[in-house]
Amino acid sequence: MALLEVENLEIAVAGQSEWLPVVEDCSFSVDNNQTLGIVGESGCGKSLTAMAIMGLLEQSQVNITNGKIWLDGENLLDMSAGDRRRIMGDTMSMIFQEPMTSLNPVYRIGDQIVEALRQHRKMTSAEYRTRALQLLEMVNIPDFQQRINSYPHQLSGGQRQRVMIAMALSCDPKLLIADEPTTALDVTVQNEVLELMLDLQRRTGTAIILISHDMGVIAQTCDEVAVMYRGRIIESSTTAGLFANVLHPYTRGLLNSIPAIDSETEWLDAIPGRVPMLEEKLSGCAFHPRCSYSQPKCADTLPAALSIGESHLVRCHFAGELEL
Amino acid sequence: MIDAIKNRAISIRRVFAGRKVAALGAIWLCIVLVAAVFAPWVAPFDPLEIDPVARLTEPGAPYLFGTDHFGRDTFSRALHGARMAILIGVGSVLIALILGGLVGMLSAYFTKLGHVLMRAVDVLMAFPALLLALVLMTLLERSVANTIIVIGLVYAATTSRILFGMTLKLKNDVFIDAARCSGAGHFSLLFRHILPNLLSPLLVQATFIFAFAQLQAAALDFLGLGLPPEVPSWGNMLSEERIYITRAPWLLLFPGLLIIFSVFSVNLVGDAMRDSLDPRFKDDIAGV
Numbered sequence: 001m002a003l004l005e006v007e008n009l010e011i012a013v014a015g016q017s018e019w020l021p022v023v024e025d026c027s028f029s030v031d032n033n034q035t036l037g038i039v040g041e042s043g044c045g046k047s048l049t050a051m052a053i054m055g056l057l058e059q060s061q062v063n064i065t066n067g068k069i070w071l072d073g074e075n076l077l078d079m080s081a082g083d084r085r086r087i088m089g090d091t092m093s094m095i096f097q098e099p100m101t102s103l104n105p106v107y108r109i110g111d112q113i114v115e116a117l118r119q120h121r122k123m124t125s126a127e128y129r130t131r132a133l134q135l136l137e138m139v140n141i142p143d144f145q146q147r148i149n150s151y152p153h154q155l156s157g158g159q160r161q162r163v164m165i166a167m168a169l170s171c172d173p174k175l176l177i178a179d180e181p182t183t184a185l186d187v188t189v190q191n192e193v194l195e196l197m198l199d200l201q202r203r204t205g206t207a208i209i210l211i212s213h214d215m216g217v218i219a220q221t222c223d224e225v226a227v228m229y230r231g232r233i234i235e236s237s238t239t240a241g242l243f244a245n246v247l248h249p250y251t252r253g254l255l256n257s258i259p260a261i262d263s264e265t266e267w268l269d270a271i272p273g274r275v276p277m278l279e280e281k282l283s284g285c286a287f288h289p290r291c292s293y294s295q296p297k298c299a300d301t302l303p304a305a306l307s308i309g310e311s312h313l314v315r316c317h318f319a320g321e322l323e324l
Numbered sequence: 325m326i327d328a329i330k331n332r333a334i335s336i337r338r339v340f341a342g343r344k345v346a347a348l349g350a351i352w353l354c355i356v357l358v359a360a361v362f363a364p365w366v367a368p369f370d371p372l373e374i375d376p377v378a379r380l381t382e383p384g385a386p387y388l389f390g391t392d393h394f395g396r397d398t399f400s401r402a403l404h405g406a407r408m409a410i411l412i413g414v415g416s417v418l419i420a421l422i423l424g425g426l427v428g429m430l431s432a433y434f435t436k437l438g439h440v441l442m443r444a445v446d447v448l449m450a451f452p453a454l455l456l457a458l459v460l461m462t463l464l465e466r467s468v469a470n471t472i473i474v475i476g477l478v479y480a481a482t483t484s485r486i487l488f489g490m491t492l493k494l495k496n497d498v499f500i501d502a503a504r505c506s507g508a509g510h511f512s513l514l515f516r517h518i519l520p521n522l523l524s525p526l527l528v529q530a531t532f533i534f535a536f537a538q539l540q541a542a543a544l545d546f547l548g549l550g551l552p553p554e555v556p557s558w559g560n561m562l563s564e565e566r567i568y569i570t571r572a573p574w575l576l577l578f579p580g581l582l583i584i585f586s587v588f589s590v591n592l593v594g595d596a597m598r599d600s601l602d603p604r605f606k607d608d609i610a611g612v
Contacts, residue, residue: 056501060435082509089506102498106520116506167506 002029009067020278023231035208037222045231089116092175093168099160103152110148135166158189230286237312247314252324346596349589360406367400371556401556408557416537419476424483432491448481461549531594535587
């Protein structure tokens with residue numbers, strides 16, 4: 001069994017009169033030393049999936065209606081809140097999208113980094129301090145001996161994200177969930193932060209779930225990819241396998257919307273339309289209104305997950321038949 | 325140790341650097357505090373000693389601020405009044421902040437509890453502060469402790485409203501999610517992650533309440549519902565001597581000025597502290 005296995009996860013949010021499903025039938029797994037990328041447009045359920053694993057969903061607004069999340073052989077959804085807290089920050093931790101707001105403005109970063117350690121390991125304050133210095137050095141904060149006394153607002157965005165990474169890694173988690181860790185950063189810093197995460201993975205063997213809407217980031221960092229569209233994983237494979245053989249029109253659309261440095265095209269191929277609203281009821285394949293290969297069948301029946309080749313899953317009636 | 329003292333001195337200098345009026349306010353408050361602590365030893369006369377021969381003496385040689393219609397020394401009474409001012413200020417601030425803070429934070433954090441508690445607060449807020457204090461005081465005996473409790477309660481309502489709003493915003497901030505991710509429980513989230521972010525509004529609120537408690541206490545005394553009449557307080561002095569305003573205006577001038585200066589000073593110092601203590605208002609780099 002892999003370190004983390006998500007089985008048929010189903011999440012619903014409170015609509016005006018009923019619960020609206022936002023994530024449906026979502027299954028994937030990650031093992032030590034592995035990086036899984038989850039890609040998709042905004043609003044397709046990536047972050048909710050991450051928060052469900054982490055245990056951050058607000059019960060009154062969002063509900064996990066079905067499924068199992070196995071971490072190290074234990075079902076997280078069966079655990080009591082207290083047991084859950086013992087795992088949060090220790091066995092698994094999370095990096096957020098907004099480095100500007102994800103640090104507590106009133107604490108010095110040195111105190112903040114070891115927050116999880118304080119919750120999970122008893123140490124003397126000198127030991128916490130040593131560990132904080134060690135972590136800051138590990139994430140390449142320049143001048144870390146002085147920086148340990150800085151407040152978050154005195155750091156740049158990239159430095160704050162490094163601090164967040166240091167914080168997430170303080171207890172040597174087995175699983176690290178990074179929810180768009182580089183979206184708010186500029187491209188050069190983005191690269192450094194990604195390299196840092198991969199480098200740490202090589203050293204500690206942490207499993208990483210990287211959530212992004214940037215195919216470039218995914219291609220650069222992940223071993224496996226899951227493409228999500230409107231709450232379902234519509235295609236998943238190893239990164240190499242996916243880029244070599246794209247089977248779903250949506251994945252092709254995402255890839256086509258990346259500008260290539262060597263092509264002369266003036267217009268990028270954008271996917272027409274937008275992700276349908278939650279209230280809109282869709283029959284059949286959720287992508288059919290936007291799909292240029294759409295057939296009557298697509299609007300009628302939901303495509304089952306087809307297994308093509310080794311570990312390549314796709315939800316499309318015409319997988320393999322289309323010239324993408 | 326010496327370093328710690330030096331750091332403290334620097335931070336005090338930083339609070340008042342470029343804020344001369346606030347520094348004056350701080351000096352004034354220090355004087356009031358010293359007067360309050362040492363009143364029994366500094367006061368030239370017993371504040372309760374009656375001397376019918378010397379009634380309504382003008383300010384001058386033995387009687388610095390003159391005497392009232394019982395011949396009691398106004399200066400000595402003012403010094404003892406400072407005691408009451410500080411006691412009422414500190415007491416009601418503590419009650420208002422602790423009670424109001426808890427109600428506000430818990431209401432915002434636990435939504436269902438909030439529905440109940442905040443409606444109760446709404447009821448309290450429907451009454452003007454002074455009216456509410458008056459109603460509560462008529463139900464209770466006139467005493468120092470009751471005055472403090474009533475004023476504290478009245479301002480606990482406003483405090484809880486303010487902290488409710490701020491906690492509501494803070495608890496949805498990403499860094500609170502980040503703290504939850506590190507395994508923090510409800511207690512730790514509330515008091516270690518949310519509360520420190522509320523310190524600067526709490527501080528402002530404290531100075532505001534301290535100032536208003538002075539006014540409120542003076543108003544209650546003036547209306548004869550605050551401290552017992554024999555207790556020398558600035559409000560009681562105003563209340564007792566108001567009929568002599570034409571014959572002996574100094575009897576009202578001095579306690580009136582004392583109230584005004586103290587209220588002003590507290591507000592000025594509070595603003596200065598807020599601007600400089602919150603790390604977000606600081607523009608310097610740590611370690612410099």
